[in-house]
Amino acid sequence: MLLTFDGRAYDLRPGESVLEGMARHGVGIPSACRAGSCQACVVRSVTGDPGPDARRGLKPTWLASGYFLACMARPSADLAVAGAGSDIRAPARLVSVTDLGPGVLRVRVRTDRPLDFRPGQHVTLSTPAGVTRIYSIANLPAEAAAGGLEFHVRRYPGGAMSGWLAGARPGARLAVGEPAGECFYTTASAGGPLLLAGTGTGIAPLIAIARQALAGRHAAPVVLVHGGAEAASLYLGPRCPGPPAGAPDGAVTWRTCVRSAGEDIVTAVTEELARLGGDPGRVTAYLCGGATSVGRMRRALFLAGMSLARIMADQFLPATT
């Protein structure tokens, strides 16, 4: 098969994705999850059909312009493609990078144009050198408009992105992708309790979801569970940070869970669901963090009587580049 990319022709092997094929030819397309969810690898079709999998989850305006996901496109006939260019990623500048706790940075980034997002969604950040990673947004739209988007970034030894952020100066240029992800609060969840559980920096978007719900006068109980491998991984400490002004006392239950101390987050969320009482079908759960923990919690909550349609999950995947 013939793949024309920005006017040059390359061969594409059967079963190979556009992303894999171009990488084999030494042409890198920015990418992160490679599984169709982060939308970092969007490109635009000029002629030919990239197939339905490559268009899944993209917003209608993008589809109308011919955008598709290079990681999910396994065309069965010739295809001509143009790189997405800068029109899909918002130019941005670093506002600040501070230590939030052991091994976690609080990163603030201001985009040149406002981004429309819901708390709980994630974006890609790209450095000028093209390193691209996915991060969940940790603050609310009004706060982001005033002081920039906030992210909680785990520092990894030798990490290409976290290392760059730790050494970058305020004002440094980067690019922010379109907000994506389905783990956010809707009015469908307004009537019942919220159970939010995250491991590591997965707690950051969950706190934003809880704060948004409470700011919107969510009246039913809100339970947040933060899990970590060690006590030191609980970088926000033992108490719930920043419930919104005006939220009633005791509106939020905060529980921590340390794996090395024998505390299992799956047991903890199951206990909290039971403590909420009533019909588990009325509870909405938000789960965020490592794929294994999120998968186990999802199964346990389903078995405890929750409907799958009310379990929103966002699994963090390790970087692939």
Add this chain to the structure above:
Amino acid sequence: MSLYDRLGGPLAIRSVTESFYRRVLKDDLLAVYFDDVDMDRQVAKQAAFLTMVLGGPSEYTGRDLRSAHRSLDGLSDEHFDGVLAHLAEVLREAGVGESDICAVGAVAESVRADVLNR
């Protein structure tokens, strides 16, 4: 009126399917076969199957049923009977009468050979 309509249509089927799947996952004999499956996809497939056996509007052909089960080691009549028992129990909980449950069981029987690769 089909049993599907009497139970309450698509939303009710979704809820019955989740109860059914929950029972299967709690059954040690069956649960091991579901360790690595995508739960959303599994519920969607089971809802399509239940819609068919309950006489609802269904395009269900079960065409991939044979290939989907072929690689599962040790699958036997005992497993198939176990699944049928959970189906009957879930319908009983939903208030379905015994004669209807028997009729549903007979329709479900029609896929035994495909599931067990005979």
